[in-house]
Amino acid sequence: xxxxxxxxxxxxxxxxxxxxxxxxxxxxxxxxxxxxxxxxxxxxxxxxxxxxxxxxxxxxxxxxxxxxxxxxxxxxxxxxxxxxxxxxxxxxxxxxxxxxxxxxxxxxxxxxxxxxxxxxxxxxxxxxxxxxxxxxxxxxxxxxxxxxxxxxxxxxxxxxxxxxxxxxxxxxxxxxxxxxxxxxxxxxxxxxxxxxxxxxxxxxxxxxxxxxxxxxxxxxxxxxxxxxxxxxxxxxxxxxxxxxxxxxxxxxxxxxxxxxxxxxxxxxxxxxxxxxxxxxxxxxxxxxxxxxxxxxxxxxxxxxxxxxxxxxxxxxxxxxxxxxxxxxxxxxxxxxxxxxxxxxxxxxxxxxxxxxxxxxxxxxxxxxxxxxxxxxxxxxxxxxxxxxxxxxxxxxxxxxxxxxxxxxxxxxxxxxxxxxxxxxx
Amino acid sequence: xxxxxxxxxxxxxxxxxxxxxxxxxxxxxxxxxxxxxxxxxxxxxxxxxxxxxxxxxxxxxxxxxxxxxxxxxxxxxxxxxxxxxxxxxxxxxxxxxxxxxxxxxxxxxxxxxxxxxxxxxxxxxxxxxxxxxxxxxxxxxxxxxxxxxxxxxxxxxxxxxxxxxxxxxxxxxxxxxxxxxxxxxxxxxxxxxxxxxxxxxxxxxxxxxxxxxxxxxxxxxxxxxxxxxxxxxxxxxxxxxxxxxxxxxxxxxxxxxxxxxxxxxxxxxxxxxxxxxxxxxxxxxxxxxxxxxxxxxxxxxxxxxxxxxxxxxxxxxxxxxxxxxxxxxxxxxxxxxxxxxxxxxxxxxxxxxxxxxxxxxxxxxxxxxxxxxxxxxxxxxxxxxxxxxxxxxxxxxxxxxxxxxxxxxxxxxxxxxxxxxxxxx
Numbered sequence: 001x002x003x004x005x006x007x008x009x010x011x012x013x014x015x016x017x018x019x020x021x022x023x024x025x026x027x028x029x030x031x032x033x034x035x036x037x038x039x040x041x042x043x044x045x046x047x048x049x050x051x052x053x054x055x056x057x058x059x060x061x062x063x064x065x066x067x068x069x070x071x072x073x074x075x076x077x078x079x080x081x082x083x084x085x086x087x088x089x090x091x092x093x094x095x096x097x098x099x100x101x102x103x104x105x106x107x108x109x110x111x112x113x114x115x116x117x118x119x120x121x122x123x124x125x126x127x128x129x130x131x132x133x134x135x136x137x138x139x140x141x142x143x144x145x146x147x148x149x150x151x152x153x154x155x156x157x158x159x160x161x162x163x164x165x166x167x168x169x170x171x172x173x174x175x176x177x178x179x180x181x182x183x184x185x186x187x188x189x190x191x192x193x194x195x196x197x198x199x200x201x202x203x204x205x206x207x208x209x210x211x212x213x214x215x216x217x218x219x220x221x222x223x224x225x226x227x228x229x230x231x232x233x234x235x236x237x238x239x240x241x242x243x244x245x246x247x248x249x250x251x252x253x254x255x256x257x258x259x260x261x262x263x264x265x266x267x268x269x270x271x272x273x274x275x276x277x278x279x280x281x282x283x284x285x286x287x288x289x290x291x292x293x294x295x296x297x298x299x300x301x302x303x304x305x306x307x308x309x310x311x312x313x314x315x316x317x318x319x320x321x322x323x324x325x326x327x328x329x330x331x332x333x334x335x336x337x338x339x340x341x342x343x344x345x346x347x348x349x350x351x352x353x354x355x356x357x358x359x360x361x362x363x364x365x366x367x368x369x370x371x372x373x374x375x376x377x378x379x380x381x382x383x384x385x386x387x388x389x390x391x392x393x394x395x396x397x398x399x400x401x402x403x404x405x406x407x408x409x410x411x412x413x414x415x416x417x418x419x420x421x422x423x424x425x
Numbered sequence: 426x427x428x429x430x431x432x433x434x435x436x437x438x439x440x441x442x443x444x445x446x447x448x449x450x451x452x453x454x455x456x457x458x459x460x461x462x463x464x465x466x467x468x469x470x471x472x473x474x475x476x477x478x479x480x481x482x483x484x485x486x487x488x489x490x491x492x493x494x495x496x497x498x499x500x501x502x503x504x505x506x507x508x509x510x511x512x513x514x515x516x517x518x519x520x521x522x523x524x525x526x527x528x529x530x531x532x533x534x535x536x537x538x539x540x541x542x543x544x545x546x547x548x549x550x551x552x553x554x555x556x557x558x559x560x561x562x563x564x565x566x567x568x569x570x571x572x573x574x575x576x577x578x579x580x581x582x583x584x585x586x587x588x589x590x591x592x593x594x595x596x597x598x599x600x601x602x603x604x605x606x607x608x609x610x611x612x613x614x615x616x617x618x619x620x621x622x623x624x625x626x627x628x629x630x631x632x633x634x635x636x637x638x639x640x641x642x643x644x645x646x647x648x649x650x651x652x653x654x655x656x657x658x659x660x661x662x663x664x665x666x667x668x669x670x671x672x673x674x675x676x677x678x679x680x681x682x683x684x685x686x687x688x689x690x691x692x693x694x695x696x697x698x699x700x701x702x703x704x705x706x707x708x709x710x711x712x713x714x715x716x717x718x719x720x721x722x723x724x725x726x727x728x729x730x731x732x733x734x735x736x737x738x739x740x741x742x743x744x745x746x747x748x749x750x751x752x753x754x755x756x757x758x759x760x761x762x763x764x765x766x767x768x769x770x771x772x773x774x775x776x777x778x779x780x781x782x783x784x785x786x787x788x789x790x791x792x793x794x795x796x797x798x799x800x801x802x803x804x805x806x807x808x809x810x811x812x813x814x815x816x817x818x819x820x821x822x823x824x825x826x827x828x829x830x831x832x833x834x835x836x837x838x839x840x841x842x843x844x845x846x847x848x849x850x
Contacts, residue, residue, distance in 0.1 A: 026767065030790055109812060115801060117811060124823055125793070203647070207823050222628070226647050228654070228824040249846040256848035342451065364841050365455055368550070376540060376844025385849070386542060387534060398549055398632050398837040399653040400825040412823040416789050419801025421674040423681035424810070
């Protein structure tokens, strides 16, 4: 299955997957909440029941990974332990318990001519999800798409191919027992790059592409796709420490935003310190961070206060370290902080620590990011922390969805216009 | 100005336009409603005052058009008469009077940890608008983008180049007197195709592309763009006449939807008639339409009832005639009508005429179009008719904006998270 004999056959098969997904999406759009929830619960049950079978397939991927020389961290992310499979099943049950995002009345007006115009939420249609490594994304994404009434075409990394096929197969069999249409959840079984290129051109069938992975993957998707893309790009997040602030609060927030989980997108990569307080604050925060194993990088000004810091290169300011490394810059005022963030940041999560209403207003207004914080750690950018339930990712785009993207963002809307014979004069 | 000596120079100049637009967008995002409205009013005044100058430039385009052999209809669309210039100025004043779409509080929650999460509307940033022929689009689009706090880069058709440059120049001079930042409204003065290709790759600066024009233009934009695109695609609109309906109402709606203004996107191109009533309804509506000069095209079944109808080819079902031509099909039931519409339609505006609650519910739920009508003419798909004020177009896309697209759809949102020292455990 991994490579088809003829590229033409693969192209035809992908085209057929697209058509099948579009047809399934019509059925899903008309499906009741209880049927969708039933499918999700059946899928959860099946994943638990088929744990052993899934793990046999996962073992194939792990063995191949060892042979390919994958890093220990990558092998760890690939492994479907009992706990991880239980977590996936729990995730599906949680999604089943969430409110149905389809059929919400978003607005309703009656025009002077008597026409009633109702704006209602509807599924998007067919969503293509392209991701790397972690096989649990397969089930999480399929569950969220299904709940929002969308068909999904998944394409995972080659190193998890057997695990992904097993998971999709299992979820489909169980779902279909509860009324899931054939084609609602499909996984692309070919690891060729040409398969992704083809998917990205199938705008006749696919309504949205969500890529999840590194910069290279996302760039390639954006360049090739004729289908709208919502990017889940890197997080180059900042905290700016204003001259007027509670140093104790500032220190706790910076430590949390950098150290609590450095490998995630909402951890900070750059700290900006107001020049007026730098002489006092910079050495203090540097000591605290160094004691937690954080490597500090900075320009000449910062190194004036913290001489053992590593000199920062221009690339440091736009780097997503995902590690215990922090670049630090001294800035003259809020405007300079905002300018740095809008220039080097990724529009993800950025914060200010200040007691000044004027400066926080300026920062909150002028920083052009999905989430802008006042006196809190950037680590809260997360669907769960926002009270949205499960999330499909965090959009760094501005169109359709921005920031944590959950069930409502997996829907669109249509207008229903109810008349009694109105014609236009 | 129309063609630069060196393509490299043009590329550099376009890059500089992008950077300037991005910088202007930062200023616009922080601008008060009254300043923006003032700019709009000044622009309106200037266009009226500079009428003669604009018409001199417009005359150059008209003369060149005659020389190129443009059709009478095209020359008519190109002409900036006194009335059309007055209309543009009126449009700007109307936009000034509309509510500011920026700064709306879309939601506000307080989390158990005390974090306040506020979702507010903000400008998108920089919008690229690519359009053909009619020069009034320049001013309409610039006005709407400005009101929503966005910088705009416009690219119009070569046949209106002098008119467009004159209009943009005039609007800019007047706007700047009232505080409009340099770079807020820019027009690409080069008619080379390479300039569009470059614009479509400037994702570093441009946040959204809106193409307005024919199928070829839109296809080319979608294929090249690395920037999100909202398409304003063709309108292949349908009305389905159910077996249970008021024939008199059905006739009035069909005549209005086809004949009142056949050259627009929300006019119908295909009529679907339920088989049960076809023997009675088809000849009746055919006579009515023929008396108004409509050419009818249909399959064998329809021609059984209306023998002088033109045989329809497969291409007829997806054709946007924009003319007094209507294709007609006999269908067995609502499901068949829905299937035809979802297959051949363009997801724009489609309606049903029926007295059955069950069938209208099914139709409204299952038709996958931006606007779905019950017992009304499809001609109402329009920002003005929807009570939105001015519109920038009608989106046939599903992401971000669907159907009539007005000021709120020219904004996005960001989350402001207000804390008092919260960190993540």
